[in-house]
Amino acid sequence: MTLMEDAKKGVITSEMEAVARSEGVEAKMICSCIAKGTITIPNNTQRECRLIGIGKYLSTKVNANIGTSRDYINIDDEVEKARTAQAYGADAIMDLSTGGDLDLIRKRIMDAVELPIGSVPIYQAAASQKAVVDMTSDDMFNAVRKHARDGVDFVTVHAGVNLNSIQRLKKGDRITNIVSRGGSFTYAWMIHNGEDNPFYSEYDYLLDIAREYDMAVSLGDGMRPGCIHDASDRPSFMEFITLGELVKRTREADVQCFVEGPGHVPIDEIELSVKGMKNLCDNAPLYLLGPLVTDIAPGYDHITGAIGGTFAGMCGTDFLCMTTPAEHLALPTNDDIREGTIVTKIAAHAADLAKEGQKERARAIDDRMAHARRNLDWDTQFSIAIDGERARQIRESRITGSGACSMCGDLCAMKIVNKALEEEEEGK
Amino acid sequence: MTLMEDAKKGVITSEMEAVARSEGVEAKMICSCIAKGTITIPNNTQRECRLIGIGKYLSTKVNANIGTSRDYINIDDEVEKARTAQAYGADAIMDLSTGGDLDLIRKRIMDAVELPIGSVPIYQAAASQKAVVDMTSDDMFNAVRKHARDGVDFVTVHAGVNLNSIQRLKKGDRITNIVSRGGSFTYAWMIHNGEDNPFYSEYDYLLDIAREYDMAVSLGDGMRPGCIHDASDRPSFMEFITLGELVKRTREADVQCFVEGPGHVPIDEIELSVKGMKNLCDNAPLYLLGPLVTDIAPGYDHITGAIGGTFAGMCGTDFLCMTTPAEHLALPTNDDIREGTIVTKIAAHAADLAKEGQKERARAIDDRMAHARRNLDWDTQFSIAIDGERARQIRESRITGSGACSMCGDLCAMKIVNKALEEEEEGK
Numbered sequence: 001m002t003l004m005e006d007a008k009k010g011v012i013t014s015e016m017e018a019v020a021r022s023e024g025v026e027a028k029m030i031c032s033c034i035a036k037g038t039i040t041i042p043n044n045t046q047r048e049c050r051l052i053g054i055g056k057y058l059s060t061k062v063n064a065n066i067g068t069s070r071d072y073i074n075i076d077d078e079v080e081k082a083r084t085a086q087a088y089g090a091d092a093i094m095d096l097s098t099g100g101d102l103d104l105i106r107k108r109i110m111d112a113v114e115l116p117i118g119s120v121p122i123y124q125a126a127a128s129q130k131a132v133v134d135m136t137s138d139d140m141f142n143a144v145r146k147h148a149r150d151g152v153d154f155v156t157v158h159a160g161v162n163l164n165s166i167q168r169l170k171k172g173d174r175i176t177n178i179v180s181r182g183g184s185f186t187y188a189w190m191i192h193n194g195e196d197n198p199f200y201s202e203y204d205y206l207l208d209i210a211r212e213y214d215m216a217v218s219l220g221d222g223m224r225p226g227c228i229h230d231a232s233d234r235p236s237f238m239e240f241i242t243l244g245e246l247v248k249r250t251r252e253a254d255v256q257c258f259v260e261g262p263g264h265v266p267i268d269e270i271e272l273s274v275k276g277m278k279n280l281c282d283n284a285p286l287y288l289l290g291p292l293v294t295d296i297a298p299g300y301d302h303i304t305g306a307i308g309g310t311f312a313g314m315c316g317t318d319f320l321c322m323t324t325p326a327e328h329l330a331l332p333t334n335d336d337i338r339e340g341t342i343v344t345k346i347a348a349h350a351a352d353l354a355k356e357g358q359k360e361r362a363r364a365i366d367d368r369m370a371h372a373r374r375n376l377d378w379d380t381q382f383s384i385a386i387d388g389e390r391a392r393q394i395r396e397s398r399i400t401g402s403g404a405c406s407m408c409g410d411l412c413a414m415k416i417v418n419k420a421l422e423e424e425e426e427g428k
Numbered sequence: 429m430t431l432m433e434d435a436k437k438g439v440i441t442s443e444m445e446a447v448a449r450s451e452g453v454e455a456k457m458i459c460s461c462i463a464k465g466t467i468t469i470p471n472n473t474q475r476e477c478r479l480i481g482i483g484k485y486l487s488t489k490v491n492a493n494i495g496t497s498r499d500y501i502n503i504d505d506e507v508e509k510a511r512t513a514q515a516y517g518a519d520a521i522m523d524l525s526t527g528g529d530l531d532l533i534r535k536r537i538m539d540a541v542e543l544p545i546g547s548v549p550i551y552q553a554a555a556s557q558k559a560v561v562d563m564t565s566d567d568m569f570n571a572v573r574k575h576a577r578d579g580v581d582f583v584t585v586h587a588g589v590n591l592n593s594i595q596r597l598k599k600g601d602r603i604t605n606i607v608s609r610g611g612s613f614t615y616a617w618m619i620h621n622g623e624d625n626p627f628y629s630e631y632d633y634l635l636d637i638a639r640e641y642d643m644a645v646s647l648g649d650g651m652r653p654g655c656i657h658d659a660s661d662r663p664s665f666m667e668f669i670t671l672g673e674l675v676k677r678t679r680e681a682d683v684q685c686f687v688e689g690p691g692h693v694p695i696d697e698i699e700l701s702v703k704g705m706k707n708l709c710d711n712a713p714l715y716l717l718g719p720l721v722t723d724i725a726p727g728y729d730h731i732t733g734a735i736g737g738t739f740a741g742m743c744g745t746d747f748l749c750m751t752t753p754a755e756h757l758a759l760p761t762n763d764d765i766r767e768g769t770i771v772t773k774i775a776a777h778a779a780d781l782a783k784e785g786q787k788e789r790a791r792a793i794d795d796r797m798a799h800a801r802r803n804l805d806w807d808t809q810f811s812i813a814i815d816g817e818r819a820r821q822i823r824e825s826r827i828t829g830s831g832a833c834s835m836c837g838d839l840c841a842m843k844i845v846n847k848a849l850e851e852e853e854e855g856k
Contacts, residue, residue, distance in 0.1 A: 070837035071828040098839050123839075132844060175798040177845045184841035188848040226841075227798030228781060228791060266791075267742050268782035293738060293778040295794040295801070296812055298819040300774055303731055307778060310721060310735045314695050328801070329819055330826040331834045346728055350721040350735060353656060354696035363656060363694075366723040370603040370655030373723070373756070381726065390727035391757055398758040400499040406759045409498035411526050411551075413612035413654075416560060417605045420616040 002214040003041060004254040007034035015041050019053035024361065029057065037247065038283045040154075040256040042092070042116040042216040047151030049116045052091045054258060055285035057357040060313045060348035063118070063287070063321045064090040064341050067097035068105060069331045070127075075105050079112045081337040086113045088341040089386075090322070094118040094156075096181075098127045106150060116153035118218060121146070122199075126185045133189050137198035144206060148213040155215060156260065158182040158222035159246055160239040162200040165223050166190065168238040176226035179263075183222025203246060207253040217250055217257040218287060219243045224263035227295045231265040232272055237280075244280040258285035258319060261312075265291035270308055274315040287319040288312050292327075301327035302340045306347040313351020320344050320351075342387050349386065374414055376403050430642040431469060432682040435462035443469050447481035452789065457485065465675065466711045468684040470520070470544040470644040475579030477544045480519045482686060483713035485785040488741045488776035491546070491715070491749045492518040492769050495525035496533060497759045498555075503533050507540045509765045514541045516769040517814075518750070522546040522584075524609075526555045534578060544581035546646060549574070550627075554613045561617050565626035572634060576641040583643060584688065586610040586650035587674055588667040590628040593651050594618065596666040604654035607691075611650025631674060635681040645678055645685040646715060647671045652691030655723045659693040660700055665708075672708040686713035686747060689740075693719035698736055702743040715747040716740050720755075729755035730768045734775040741779020748772050748779075770815050777814065802842055804831050 006013050012027045016034065019041055020027035030053060033039035039055035054061050064085030066078050082093050093115050097105045102124045110117050121143035126132040128139070147155055161183045169177065178184045186197050199206055210217050223239040225231040243259050250257040259281045265273050270291055277286055291308035292301055305323035313320060324340035326332040332340065352362035365384060372380035378395065382388035395405060404412030434441050440455045444462065447469055448455035458481060461467035467483035482489050492513030494506050510521050521543050525533045530552045538545050549571035554560040556567070575583055589611050597605065606612045614625050627634055638645050651667040653659040671687050678685040687709045693701050698719055705714055719736035720729055733751035741748065752768035754760040760768065780786035781794065793812060800808035806823065810816035823833055832840030 069828075069834055070839060071830070071834045072826060098836070127839065132839070175795060176802050176842070177849070179841045181836055181839060181841050184844040184848075185839075188844050191848045191852050227801065228794040229798055266781040267738055267778055294774065294781060295797040296777065297774045297814050298809065299813065299815050299822055300771065300818075303734055303771055303774060304778065306731055307735045307738045307775070310695055311739055326822055326826075326835070329823040329833050329835075333826075343728065343731055346722065346725045346731060347735070349724065350695055350732065353694040353722060366656040367603060369723040370657055373655065374604050384724055385727065386725050387727050394727055394754055395757040398500060398754075398761075400497075402499070405757050406497055406499045407754070407757075408526070408609060411498060411555065411560070411609060411613075413607045413609050414604070416612040416616050420612075420619045421605070424619050 002211055002254045004034055004251070004256050007031050008254065015043060015051050018051040023053060023058050025057060033057070034256065037251040037257070038285065040216050040258050040285050042153040042256070043214070044148065044151045044153045045214045046149065047110065047153065049153055050114045052116060054319045056283065058318065059358055060317070060351045060355070061091040061319045062089065062341065062344045062348050063092045063094055063319060064337060065094045065096050065321060066109070066337060067095045068099040070099040072331045073100035075100065075108055077334065078105060079108050081334050082109045082113045084334050084337050085341050086115055088338055089345045090115060090341050092116045092118060096120060096123065098123050102127065110151060118154040118156065119147050119152045120156045120182050122158065122182050122185055132185045133192035135189065137202070140198055141205060141209070145209050148209050148215045152215060154218050156182065156218040156220040157199045157206060158186050158220040159197065159199040159203055160219065160242045161186040161222035162197050162242060165235055165238045165242060168235040169223065172234055174230045174233065174235065176230055178222060179226025180220065180222040180224055182220055186222055203249060207250060207255050210255045211253055217255055219246055219257055219259045221260040221262060224261065224289070225265065227264050228266050231262065232269045236262065237276065240277050240280040244282060247281045247284045258287045261286055261288045262291050263289060264295060265293065265308060267293045267308065267311060270311050271315045274312050274317055278316055285318040286316065287321065288317050289321040290323055292323065298328045299325055301325065302343045306343045309344060309347035310350045313348060314354040320348055345386055374418070376414060430639055430682045432462055432679070432684050435459050436682065443471060443479050446479040451481060451486050453485060461485070462684065465679040465685070466713065468644050468686050468713050470581040470684070471642070472576065472579045472581045473642045474577065475538065475581065477581055478542045480544060482747045484711065486746065487786055488745070488779045488783070489519040489747045490517065490769065490772045490776050491520045491522055491747060492765060493522045493524050493749060494537070494765060495523045496527040498527040500759045501528035503528065503536055505762065506533060507536050509762050510537045510541045512762050512766050513769050514543050516766055517773045518543060518769050520544045520546060524548060524551065526551050530555065538579060546582040546584065547575050547580045548584045548610050550586070550610050550613055560613045561620035563617065565630070568626055569633060569637070573637050576637050576643045580643060582646050584610065584646040584648040585627045585634060586614050586648040587625065587627040587631055588647065588670045589614040589650035590625050590670060593663055593666045593670060596663040597651065600662055602658045602661065602663065604658055606650065607654025608648065608650040608652055610648055614650055631677060635678060635683050638683045639681055645683055647674055647685055647687045649688040649690060652689065652717070653693065655692050656694050659690065660697045664690065665704065668705050668708040672710060675709045675712045686715045689714055689716040690719050691717060692723060693721065693736060695721045695736065695739060698739050699743045702740050702745055706744055713746040714744065715749065716745050717749040718751055720751065726756045727753055729753065730771045734771045737772060737775035738778045741776060742782040748776055773814055802846070804842055
């Protein structure tokens with residue numbers, strides 16, 4: 001029995017109850033949304049993981065990407081990154097390793113953290129070959145099966161990169177064509193082998209595997225725009241349409257899913273992308289990488305992503321994939337993962353402050369901070385802050401004797417107004 | 429003759445021509461917008477400064493705040509911060525010093541950079557007293573006159589904090605009351621002295637001074653919300669209304685101005701704030717501090733400000749005041765000023781990508797970056813990047829022999845797709 005089968009029968013399971021408790025909502029609502037496919041709780045039957053709900057009425061979640069590359073293979077480093085992401089508040093982790101003993105790395109990461117783990121099996125199928133295009137469709141499905149058996153909670157498959165979307169690409173005028181790694185493998189494979197994408201043409205087989213392990217499917221956006229110029233174009237929307245059709249089939253197979261989205265999108269097109277995807281994919285939970293709101297800020301793409309992510313969250317995005325300062329430049333370090341996770345948590349919270357169903361809960365936290373600020377109660381401020389440690393460090397590096405902060409000292413607006421209010425009160 | 433007098437007569441001056449050249453627009457348009465008050469070029473007659481236009485149809489500008497505090501008085505540090513802000517692309521600098529020899533500090537900063545300089549004269553009037561409330565209204569106006577004579581290009585006056593807005597404050601339910609430093613001085617002064625704000629009640633006198641030196645007036649938002657809870661409330665809108673009336677009087681006096689805005693605003697209320705202010709202030713150029721989209725990220729308020737600033741820019745904000753990582757915590761260091769300036773430049777550019785009239789120019793830059801990315805042309809990428817130095821440093825810290833970056837190495841999507849396209853081309 002998959003969770004979705006239970007949900008469709010109206011059975012409220014312990015997983016639904018756990019998520020309902022942590023979100024402060026009714027388990028019945030969770031059950032009904034899972035049945036409809038608007039909430040997903042990724043949790044492979046082969047693994048115990050923290051139960052998180054992604055989707056409608058729930059708080060915005062954050063994923064951290066980690067993993068080795070061909071050039072930097074250090075398992076301990078990746079395990080440390082996974083622990084850092086968890087410690088700083090990530091809700092899920094994707095292992096995107098492409099270098100070294102991939103099975104061992106995945107196992108080590110899954111053992112190190114309790115968060116749900118996602119992966120991209122085609123990376124392993126491709127990375128095991130001399131050339132990406134040499135893998136067979138069996139290699140691709142076998143990689144999926146291996147990950148499922150190992151307990152991966154959700155897998156990304158780029159099933160939307162098919163002959164149809166590639167036709168749209170060829171008739172378009174993209175600058176960066178395909179920038180999704182899995183999308184590029186799939187595209188190269190299709191060109192080389194003269195066949196359609198097996199994950200698309202044999203999608204039912206993929207669903208069989210996913211159902212067996214109750215593994216969630218993350219419908220990857222292999223055609224996502226890789227620059228501002230390419231945003232919201234016909235290949236993007238063609239893929240949204242295909243993904244929407246696959247969402248329908250996934251739900252019919254009682255498998256949970258979510259849909260991945262762009263990418264690089266200017267701020268005035270984010271609403272279009274988010275609402276377009278939600279609409280074309282029948283309100284499946286939406287998982288965005290960014291979106292990055294400009295191309296020209298390498299070194300700061302955790303910030304361009306947080307800008308886009310906040311607005312996308314407000315428009316209805318459920319799950320934000322962090323970007324790090326190393327995006328477009330290098331394999332992230334542990335510090336990059338820390339920074340990326342924190343900044344994406346900020347975006348998720350800022351989105352929740354504006355999301356129906358989340359506003360009240362989220363605003364109560366900011367209100368507590370506001371009271372602590374007015375009272376110059378620094379310890380409470382640091383305890384509420386997303387990264388109280390860094391806040392404390394900055395304050396203490398340049399202290400003042402005034403009780404305020406060293407920006408204003410005894411000219412602090414809070415101090416002056418608090419005093420004026422007292423004076424007024426006494427005068428009455 | 430003030431620039432606005434010229435503009436109203438249809439005289440196209442060298443200042444208008446300079447801005448038109450740097451923005452790639454018609455000088456006639458600049459002239460007509462200055463006449464209407466929708467573009468401001470701050471430039472005191474006593475000082476030569478870089479000519480920048482702020483307002484309609486123009487690129488989004490960035491201001492950097494620097495200045496000593498009571499507890500940290502080091503003139504060389506502040507001069508270095510001013511140089512840093514200019515070097516990293518700020519369009520204007522405000523000297524907010526409150527500690528030390530304020531005249532000397534202001535002079536040193538004005539000598540060190542060519543950017544337009546703004547100040548808040550009430551800081552000097554208040555800081556020279558034993559208690560803020562001891563200053564006289566003469567002290568306040570004398571400070572304005574001194575700054576004008578010294579060549580300050582724009583001054584902030586919190587003329588919107590008056591008996592009316594304070595009534596709205598008292599009938600409301602704010603948590604943080606007044607968080608503007610100048611606003612708090614004014615409020616305390618009014619309570620203590622039982623009089624209305626001189627900058628409001630004698631606003632014509634202020635305009636006389638400003639006109640004499642053709643100094644622009646920045647209508648400060650002393651009532652700006654200091655937390656998410658207080659955003660978009662009645663005291664805020666009361667101040668917008670007052671500021672709108674003052675905009676009208678300022679224009680009638682042939683003095684250029686802009687209007688300052690919040691503050692802390694959740695992302696779903698930013699459009700309301702920006703459009704509300706634009707509407708109530710007859711499309712005066714709008715200058716925002718942030719807005720910060722959450723209260724709970726001290727240490728990262730350059731980022732919460734960049735998130736709000738990008739969206740606010742898209743909604744029509746003309747001028748973004750940077751926040752730094754030290755916001756709410758300490759006097760910023762030189763590194764903080766660098767970081768704050770860069771991140772705010774990112775927000776301004778991301779806003780321009782979405783602004784009518786700016787899109788085409790801004791997108792051309794991102795398109796060049798996208799081409800460089802596809803071609804794995806790293807030197808060009810670094811030359812286009814907002815902070816190419818840091819981008820290069822990150823890439824070079826973890827290099828790969830593949831020509832790509834160390835995230836993907838030879839599994840780089842760009843490399844794989846470029847190769848597949850070649851293969852396809854040859855196959856034809």
